[in-house]
Amino acid sequence: MSTIEDVAKLAGLSRTTVSRVLNDHPYVSDEKKKLVQKAMEQLGYVPNSAARSLRNQKTGIIAVLIPRISDPFFSQLIEILEMEASSKGYQLIICQTQFSKQKECRYLNLLKTKQVDGVIMTSVENDWSVIDTYLNFGPVILCNENVDCAQVPMVYINQAESGYMVAKYLLERGHTRIAYCSSGMSRKGTQSRLEGFMSALQEADIHDYDQYFFERVSTVGDGQQIFRKLENMKAAPTALIAGEDAVAAGIISEAKKLGWNIPGDLTVVGYDHMTMTKLIDPMIATVIQPVEIMAKKSIEVICEKIHKKQFRVFENHEFSSKLVFRQSLLNNRNLVATS
Amino acid sequence: MSTIEDVAKLAGLSRTTVSRVLNDHPYVSDEKKKLVQKAMEQLGYVPNSAARSLRNQKTGIIAVLIPRISDPFFSQLIEILEMEASSKGYQLIICQTQFSKQKECRYLNLLKTKQVDGVIMTSVENDWSVIDTYLNFGPVILCNENVDCAQVPMVYINQAESGYMVAKYLLERGHTRIAYCSSGMSRKGTQSRLEGFMSALQEADIHDYDQYFFERVSTVGDGQQIFRKLENMKAAPTALIAGEDAVAAGIISEAKKLGWNIPGDLTVVGYDHMTMTKLIDPMIATVIQPVEIMAKKSIEVICEKIHKKQFRVFENHEFSSKLVFRQSLLNNRNLVATS
Numbered sequence: 001m002s003t004i005e006d007v008a009k010l011a012g013l014s015r016t017t018v019s020r021v022l023n024d025h026p027y028v029s030d031e032k033k034k035l036v037q038k039a040m041e042q043l044g045y046v047p048n049s050a051a052r053s054l055r056n057q058k059t060g061i062i063a064v065l066i067p068r069i070s071d072p073f074f075s076q077l078i079e080i081l082e083m084e085a086s087s088k089g090y091q092l093i094i095c096q097t098q099f100s101k102q103k104e105c106r107y108l109n110l111l112k113t114k115q116v117d118g119v120i121m122t123s124v125e126n127d128w129s130v131i132d133t134y135l136n137f138g139p140v141i142l143c144n145e146n147v148d149c150a151q152v153p154m155v156y157i158n159q160a161e162s163g164y165m166v167a168k169y170l171l172e173r174g175h176t177r178i179a180y181c182s183s184g185m186s187r188k189g190t191q192s193r194l195e196g197f198m199s200a201l202q203e204a205d206i207h208d209y210d211q212y213f214f215e216r217v218s219t220v221g222d223g224q225q226i227f228r229k230l231e232n233m234k235a236a237p238t239a240l241i242a243g244e245d246a247v248a249a250g251i252i253s254e255a256k257k258l259g260w261n262i263p264g265d266l267t268v269v270g271y272d273h274m275t276m277t278k279l280i281d282p283m284i285a286t287v288i289q290p291v292e293i294m295a296k297k298s299i300e301v302i303c304e305k306i307h308k309k310q311f312r313v314f315e316n317h318e319f320s321s322k323l324v325f326r327q328s329l330l331n332n333r334n335l336v337a338t339s
Numbered sequence: 340m341s342t343i344e345d346v347a348k349l350a351g352l353s354r355t356t357v358s359r360v361l362n363d364h365p366y367v368s369d370e371k372k373k374l375v376q377k378a379m380e381q382l383g384y385v386p387n388s389a390a391r392s393l394r395n396q397k398t399g400i401i402a403v404l405i406p407r408i409s410d411p412f413f414s415q416l417i418e419i420l421e422m423e424a425s426s427k428g429y430q431l432i433i434c435q436t437q438f439s440k441q442k443e444c445r446y447l448n449l450l451k452t453k454q455v456d457g458v459i460m461t462s463v464e465n466d467w468s469v470i471d472t473y474l475n476f477g478p479v480i481l482c483n484e485n486v487d488c489a490q491v492p493m494v495y496i497n498q499a500e501s502g503y504m505v506a507k508y509l510l511e512r513g514h515t516r517i518a519y520c521s522s523g524m525s526r527k528g529t530q531s532r533l534e535g536f537m538s539a540l541q542e543a544d545i546h547d548y549d550q551y552f553f554e555r556v557s558t559v560g561d562g563q564q565i566f567r568k569l570e571n572m573k574a575a576p577t578a579l580i581a582g583e584d585a586v587a588a589g590i591i592s593e594a595k596k597l598g599w600n601i602p603g604d605l606t607v608v609g610y611d612h613m614t615m616t617k618l619i620d621p622m623i624a625t626v627i628q629p630v631e632i633m634a635k636k637s638i639e640v641i642c643e644k645i646h647k648k649q650f651r652v653f654e655n656h657e658f659s660s661k662l663v664f665r666q667s668l669l670n671n672r673n674l675v676a677t678s
Contacts, residue, residue: 041441059454069433070418075409082408082435091445094408094433096421102380106430115398115454220614246614253618275559275585276615279592 002043011039022089023058026307037087061091062302063116064143065107067099067123071218073244073272073289074122077144080295081120088303090117101125111138118302121145123187135312139305143298146188146316153305153315155298157289159189162321163196163241166269166287169323170239171204175267175332178209179237181217181226181247190243197241212237223250230266231258238267238332245270245277248284252328261333268328282327290319341382350378361428362397365646376426400430401641402455403482404446406438406462410557412583412611412628413461416483419634420459427642429456440464450477457641460484462526474651478644482637485527485655492644492654494637496628498528501660502535502580505608505626508662509578510543514606514671517548518576520556520565520586529582536580551576562589569605570597577606577671584609584616587623591667607667621666629658 004022008015013032020028021036039045062085066074078094085092093116095107104125110116111134118139124131128147134140135152142154170178180197182190201209211233214226223242227250230236242248248270252262262268262282270277270286277284297317305313343361347354352371359367360375378384401424405413417433424431432455434446443464449455450473457478463470467486473479474491485493509517519536521529540548550572553565562581566589569575581587587609591601601607601621609616609625616623636656644652 041439045441061454063432068418069408069421070411070414072409072411072414075411075414079407079409079435083437086437086442091442092435093402094435096418096431096433098422098425100380102384103425103430115400220618249615249618256620276588276618279559279588279615280618281595281620 002045004045006043007036007039007045010043011035037089058117058306059115060089061093061116062118062120062299062306063093063095063107063110064120065095065097065104065122067097067125069094069096071244072246072274073291077122077291077295080292081143081299084296084299088299090299090303097123097125099123099125101130105130108134108140111140117306120298120302137311139302139309139311141298141302141305144189144294148188151312151314153301153313153317155294155301155317156189156319157294157321158318159193159321160196160199162287162289163193163198164200165196165321166241166323167197167200170241170267170269171200171206173267173332175237175239176204176206177212177235177237177239179212179214179226179230179240180209181214181223181240181242183218183243184216193243217242217247218244220246220250220253223247223252224254225250227251227254227258231255231260236266238265240266240268242268242270245272245274245284245286248286248328249276249280252280252282252284263328263330264333267330267332269323273324277326285326285329286324288322288324290321293319341384343384345382346375346378346384349382350374376428397456397645398454399428400432400455401457401459401638401645402432402434402446402449403459404434404436404443404461406436406464408433408435410583411585411613412630416461416630416634419631420482420638423635423638427638429638429642436462436464438462438464440469444469447473447479450479456645459637459641476650478641478648478650480637480641480644483528483633487527490651490653492640492652492656494633494640494656495528495658496633496660497657498532498660499535499538501626501628502532502537503539504535504660505580505662506536506539509580509606509608510539510545512671514578515543515545516551516574516576516578518551518553518565518569518579519548520553520562520579520581522557522582523555532582556581556586557583559585559589559592562586562591563593564589566590566593566597570594570599575605577604579605579607581607581609584611584613584623584625587625587667588615588619591619591621591623602667602669602671604671606669606671608662609667612663616665624665624668625663627661627663629660632658 004018008018018036021033064081082092097103111119120141120143122144124147128150140152144156146154146156248268255262270284273286273288277286343357347357357375360372403420421431436442450458459480459482461483463486467489479491481493483495485495587607590607594601609623612625612627616625
């Protein structure tokens with residue numbers, strides 16, 4: 001089994017430098033870090049985490065709490081988080097809460113029992129007062145989520161801006177009956193997106209959108225069911241914003257089955273820029289969320305907080321999303337006819 | 340904060356029974372387990388794992404090692420593993436190896452440092468002799484993978500049977516030029532599936548299939564590229580087996596773009612029964628892998644090994660997959676014309 005000395009020799013660096021890289025010391029150049037990582041990979045060197053843990057009170061492990069792994073948005077986010085953590089010498093462990101308050105607490109308990117150095121939460125199930133008690137034991141940051149009263153760093157997308165942008169685009173093209181599918185109201189981001197959407201509608205003096213609003217819609221099957229409801233409406237919407245691409249795909253598949261033309265009869269916009277949006281006919285217009293930037297910033301921030309032992313700091317890191325124009329968004333014949 | 344006594348009181352059971360449930364004692368009825376879990380959920384009770392760990396030398400944590408979380412097959416598998424582990428009172432942590440030998444060792448090291456009670460490996464990157472050394476510290480099982488020489492329980496799909504079944508089906512319908520896309524040759528399951536496929540071809544006295552064999556193909560983009568190669572062949576294949584549904588989707592999207600009819604010009608079969616297979620036109624025929632059964636068996640086996648402290652036991656748990664007939668598999672006009 002290779003030792004830290006073997007790594008130093010192969011990398012052509014001192015034992016102290018290698019040790020600094022292993023312990024995530026701030027004053028080591030990226031070049032030296034890469035040399036050490038390359039040598040470690042070549043030798044199959046594994047730092048003895050028990051000894052390391054005793055020495056510096058660290059486990060080298062960061063936990064990410066996510067509601068559901070099978071959601072493609074989250075699996076994409078986790079993939080980048082893991083690669084970033086790894087490049088900084090941390091192991092990432094992923095914990096699925098399944099939206100359960102109790103599971104969230106059990107995983108947060110890993111901080112208390114010193115099994116992880118820090119926690120990244122991608123959603124919040126308990127009241128913040130419950131989460132806050134864990135901040136006595138280590139750093140917690142929010143990624144893709146924000147909570148008003150939380151004294152922690154928050155890395156998130158400006159969803160209000162995003163909801164406003166998509167609504168504004170549709171309104172400017174003459175749509176007035178715009179359906180809106182939301183995955184759920186528990187997340188702050190989801191609420192903000194809806195608020196952005198509504199404020200654009202209010203600016204355009206449109207107020208009676210209750211009948212076009214659908215909650216807890218997040219799968220292909222949900223989208224298919226929603227379309228059945230739309231189809232039976234007296235004044236069916238001419239456009240629809242789906243909170244997830246899977247929902248948009250469900251809407252479109254059901255619409256086509258029932259002889260509707262997309263976008264001829266209904267303009268559809270999804271969210272998340274998933275691969276499937278390019279494979280379906282018509283290709284689905286979607287909103288790109290800056291997942292990679294958000295993941296990188298989250299790892300940078302949690303590492304800093306672990307290193308500085310700062311457990312209660314308020315910080316806002318906000319990013320913007322972008323609309324991708326595709327077939328499902330263009331040439332709505334209802335509008336051509338009425339405008 | 341609630342105590343074990345509060346849980347016992349609310350569940351209407353003795354403190355000993357609650358403690359038995361928490362420690363995964365074998366002689367507790369499912370009914371009592373449910374009562375305890377319900378009371379725990381209601382009270383937000385979190386067992387103190389540090390104390391628990393000192394008492395019984397257990398962490399209550401199982402680690403799952405997977406190559407890539409964003410692969411929909413694995414994210415589906417993990418989701419069920421997590422729910423099963425949770426129902427047995429274990430926390431599941433998910434560790435992404437990114438096919439790296441070094442990362443695999445670092446995560447296996449969690450056994451050595453007593454940070455987890457057991458490990459489920461869904462792929463194997465290192466030589467088994469390397470993995471075997473970790474078996475001194477706790478139980479490891481293989482899920483969706485098997486290794487000939489490994490002295491551990493293995494829960495997997497009979498891929499040889501599956502490859503044989505799909506090839507046989509196509510051969511019986513008159514196909515003789517069958518393309519085969521494989522994700523990679525490092526996994527035993529992938530090799531076995533190819534062997535099954537080849538043995539069906541050999542039985543049918545077809546031997547020159549090298550030109551129709553494609554390796555390291557696993558994404559939509561890969562599928563699109565493969566189609567460009569097929570299209571330029573003198574004797575293009577009449578059928579294609581894709582190792583993953585994403586590849587089948589890529590093949591079909593590119594084929595349609597270039598004016599091919601699916602299945603008229605090319606019959607396509609995918610693997611894994613992903614949602615997208617139902618949304619694409621034509622709907623993609625695919626092979627259902629028994630993910631749920633495999634996940635449940637894996638958790639049952641790892642819990643048993645943790646409980647009995649059996650770290651080196653050879654066990655085989657083998658399951659079969661099933662072909663789902665859909666449009667992409669039917670009525671190939673090339674065959675109609677030649678048969």
